[in-house]
Amino acid sequence: AQSVTQPDIHITVSEGASLELRCNYSYGATPYLFWYVQSPGQGLQLLLKYFSGDTLVQGIKGFEAEFKRSQSSFNLRKPSVHWSDAAEYFCAVGPRGGYNKLIFGAGTRLAVHP
């Protein structure tokens, strides 16, 4: 069955520290890959996506993610976290050839200490 795993439920980092949020997927073929962010009281906003090509993708707000086929992973990174990055982050996959839904991970809640 298709699934997305975000192993870290909560992560706390200090402002200015680097960040890596993990995402692993289980699927027969490389799916489309997404990271969304949900700020408190708001809907989900797309941070970045991977469809094909360069495995290191750049997104908004200084985020980047790297697709590693051998590890079925799509980890999100940011070199220096800002207090405004505190939010919940969701990894999602969209099956190639399937158009009915995205499959979301359980989310990682990020707290940022001053």
Added chain:
Amino acid sequence: EAQVTQNPRYLITVTGKKLTVTCSQNMNHEYMSWYRQDPGLGLRQIYYSMNVEVTDKGDVPEGYKVSRKEKRNFPLILESPSPNQTSLYFCASSLFGAGANVLTFGAGSRLTVL
């Protein structure tokens, strides 16, 4: 402004009292979908619609109904709400399907069923 609008944003109701959560998009998108978000479970798809008059079940459709009479609107109907439907609900849309297309999300509707 391109957006997905959900109403109401917050609702407290009682078991068995029918309610409708409206969803409207102004981007001429073909695809619309409803998700529910629960702690530790991420977002799970309730129903989706690939086009007007075409709807289908997602992963957790029990207790919900939808209709798609116009391209822009996709209401979620709870005929007889129960406490296990207490959740945060999101409507989303995209140009054609979910997979290779980015979803645009509404701000969410927090529903409490007593």
